[in-house]
Structure formats: structure tokens, C-alpha cells
Amino acid sequence: MKTASFKTKVLTANRLTDGISVWLGADGEWVVSLRDAFLARHEDAVAAIEAAGRQALADNRVVDVNVIEIEETESGPRPFRLRERIRAQGPSIDYAPASAARVSQAA
């Protein structure tokens, strides 16, 4: 049950094969955009995503699994911590002079 002090949470990790940041989606798949993440709005949902994280770690699909707190905004979920905002949005700098990005969408 959602209480006044409860903060919405999402599950995040890095994909094992390429290390790319991912979030757990509503269909149980790992997605590369925080906007598509499943929002855990009460304790039972948090317990469920934590269990999903443990399983994904055990299945060697992801590493560095963490539950993080976000606020729900009109433009989508926004992590409270800057570190997680940067993980979600990518480096805050114009970093790739000649991007040869090979980011695939599948976990």
C-alpha cells in the first residue's frame, strides 16, 4: 500500500554482455530506457522487482542490480540521485566525436 512517505522505485542493472544500463520493464524484460521501466509504487511491488533482480543476476543476464528511488514527473520517471539521472540519460557531455555506437536493444 502506498503511503505518504513511500517513494516510487525502479530496478536497474547493467547488461552482462555489454554493460549497457538497463531497467526492468513491466513485461519482465530489461529495457534500455528508464521511461519504459516498471514503477514499483508499493512495498509488494518492490519485493517483486527485487526478486526479479535476484533471478536475473542468477540467470547471468545482468550485473550490479539495484533498486533506486524516482519521482514521477510529467516527462517520465526522474531518479532522485544525479548519479542515476546520468545513468539514465547518458553522459551529460557531447562525448562521442564519431559515434559508432553499437547499442542493441535486446538484453
Added chain:
Amino acid sequence: MYRYDEFDHAFVAARVSQFSDQVERRLSGDISEDAFKPLRLMNGVYLQLHAYMLRVAVPYGTLNGRQMRKLAHIARVYDRGYGHFTTRQNIQYNWPALSDMPAILNELAEVEMHAIQTSGNCIRNVTADHFAGAAADEVADPRPYAEILRQWSSVHPEFSFLPRKFKIAVTGSDRDRAAIQVHDIGLQLKKDDQGRLGFAVWIGGGQGRTPILAKKVKDFLPEADLLTYTTAIMRVYNLHGRRDNKYKARIKILVHETGVEKLSQEIEAEWLHLKDGELKLPAADIAAINAYFAPPELAARAEGWGELAAWKKSDPGFASWVGRNVAPHRHPDYAMVTISLKPIGGIPGDASADQMDAVAKLAEEFGHDEIRVTHEQNLVLPHVALADLEPLYRALLADGLATANAGLITDIIACPGLDYCALANARSIPVAQEISNRFGDLKRQADIGDLKIKISGCINACGHHHVGHIGILGVEKKGAELYQISLGGSGDENASIGEIIGRGFEPDRITDAIETIVDTYLANRTGADEIFIECYRRIGAEPFKTALYSSEAEAA
């Protein structure tokens, strides 16, 4: 430069094969992340915020064109088209896939490179003066000794699981360009009264959360005793270094807690058992390694003197670049060229694959196929004829590599910070970019003169902020970034640790604060020949504190 012998080739090939097998087993789920993590770290593979990171060793910062081309190729094929040169003279790739690591390491092995011991509690890549083998003021080339240390320390069974990581730096002249006093062991090549070559030995320097300058434990160590004495230091550290607390595990803490006199006695006692043993370096072995580093044959190119003067007269941009980025070579017809990786508003230390290819080509064309990586995150062509400076400059200009700012306020060291690093608390790169843009006008920079700004995004101090004339440390306070300024640090032969000047500044105020500090320096210096650090040492922190904080105090 050093060429792999059969042993080196076999050793690196075996390691690539071993790690490839480990990666394969990890990807197929045969080994867990807990089991795999120490294995990947031993091979330079980290996990950062957005992806894996691969740190490739560049021993003592020395590369040839073929190797640089390979680094460009890896950036292009396996990463996102760029790499980041680090304060440890290495290169990091920010986006490689784990599944590509075996292929990348195989490609590196083709050009005698690897990523071994770029992480973990072992002896890390040995660093050296980036002007080694070329500088006019050099006593001897430090690279052969760094290479001897590299060979000895590679998978050394006794020193592969130290209390903490261990960094050794070697410099070849009185002028310290390798920051030896902030290393676990610092070695300064020198000659004794009889002209014999040896080292002054310093131990226990380091930055991180407890910055401490090294203490000298030997004024002159004969070169033959390099490994016997280093082994004695390592044994004493390995035995007594703390393993109960990683923040107190570096040798600097052991030196600090034990006292340098007592620790020196223990090192000497250990050395007694070792000094005439098998690690004593035979003169023939030293000579054999030195032969690998024989300087290139530099033909007389006296025509460059007149040409250089004429070019400087006709092109102020070229003259500025020569004034800042070209340094005296031991051969009067040649020069050492710093290729700035600090374009105005750019990311310190980043180079695109195309730029790496360009540097490789220019090194082959104009620089006797030698390239150096500096701990200040620039590149160097150490042997360029004065007569070739102008065409070299034109080519660098075309590739965005001719920024005339070596040693100036925009030649900023910055760690990757929170834009990439999992350990960081705050961003470093955007701070560096904003300062660079603010002071980007070349005339203004030249008026300010030598000034080293160094920025770290956390207390681990990869951006060397403790030894910046102006150091900036990013911290997280109440969920937001805050930047703490220290003044008066220096990483050269007159090393000092900067002093924190006062409370920190928010991201939108840090550049203004730096400008206030610079203006205070300009108002107080005795003249243009009194550089920032000298002025600070003369007048102290107070004028800077007053300028930064007095208006706030009055308002309060």
C-alpha cells in the same frame, strides 16, 4: 623502444587465451559475477555507470605509430570512436562490450600491448617522464629502468595480492615531470660524485583521501640495486601494510604511522638479505635493456633555425604554439612537441579515432615514430626537427590538435567524473569545459601564464586535485554537486599538497570562483614572471579567501 622478446609474446598470448576462456565461461553462465569480477579487474575491465570500461596499459607512456593506429582501430570498431588518455599515461575505452574483450585483447597483443595490471592490488603500470630520452635537462633515460620494473613486477607471485594498489614513477632529471613525490615509490635518476648512475628513492607518497608527500629513504641507490632495494620495500610493505581497512592500506599510511626512520631501518635490514642476491642487476642486462631505448639517429638539420625564426615572424598563431607547446631537445636542431588534448571547451584527454590515426601518421612522418602519453593527459612527439615544426603544426591544426595551451590555465587535468565513473560523486568534465571556455582567449591565457588546474570528481583524486595549483574536488552534498577548491598544490620537484580554501561552490558558481582567484593573483603578482604558484607561496591563502568570501561575510 622496447620490443617484446619470445617470453613477452608467449606471456601475453597465454593471458589473452586465459581471459578469453574466462569471458566465455562468464557469458555462458559457468562462473558467477562474484567469481569473475577479480578476474576481469586483473585484465583491466571495469564496470562503470553506462557500460564496461577497458583500461589499456601504455608502459611508461611510450607508443609507436603502429600501436597508436591500433588504439584508433579499437576505438572505431569496438567503442564509440574515441578514447580517453589518463593521468597514469594509459588509455581507457568507455563503451566496450564484454563479449568483445577477447577480440580487443588479441588485437592489442598484435602490437605488443595489453591491459594486464591496470587494476587490482598489484604493482600497476610504471610511469615515467614523458620527455624521456629527449629532454635537454635529462641525466639518463628513465624508461629502461621502468621497463626493468615492468618485467620484474608482471604477475610477480609475491606482489600480486598486496594490501592495496602500488604505483611507481621514474623521472630522469632534477625537474620532476613524473610527479614522483605522490607515488608509492618515486625514483629520480641521478649521478653520484664519481659519475655513477643511480636513484634517489622516495616512498609513501600518494593522493586519494589522505594526500601525503613521499619521504626520501635513499639519497643514492646504485642502478644495479634497483630491484633488490625495490623488493625490500615491497616485502616490508606487504608484511606490515594494513589489510583491515582499505582506506589505510596504502604504503603512505604505513610510512606515516610507522615513521620513515623506523621503516627505513626495516627496509635496510631486509635489503641486507637481498642486495647481493640474484636480483642484483648485471651491467650487461642493464645495457641490453638500454639498447632497446637507444635514441633515434638524429641527422643535423641546422636549416631549421633560420626557417623557424621566419615562420614565427610571419604567423603569430604558429609563434604562440611554439612558445607554449615546443620544448628544448638535447639535440639543438630538434624539439619536443606537446600535442594538446585540451581544445578550448573540449574534454581533457579525449581523442577521436581519426585524431589518433593523425598522430600516428605525424609521428611516423616527423617524429621518428615515437609518441608519448603524458600524465597531464596530452600527447608528445619527442623528436621533431625544428625544420619540420611548421608542416607539423599545419597538420595538427587541420585535425584540431594544435591548441597552444600547454601548461596554461586551459590545460586542465580532469578525471572522467560522474559522467562515466561508478565511484564519482560529482562531474569533472563539464567543470573543466566551462573553465576552458571562460579563459579560452589565448592572449588572456598567455597573460595569466603557467597555471595548473586539476579536477577530481571524488576523493580518490584521479584528477590529481591535491597537486593542482588550483585543485577542484567535486563532492555530493544534500544530493547536489558541490566543488571544493584547494590552492597551492604542486606535483613537481617542489611538490606540495594544496590547502582547502573554504566552503565549496555550486556548479553555477565554480567558474566565477576560479576567475576571482585568477584576478586576485593578477592583482598581487610582482610581475608576469611571478607565476601563480610562486605568488601563492609568497602571499599565502588570505588574499584569495578574502576575495572569495568577504562579500558573503559582509552580507551575513
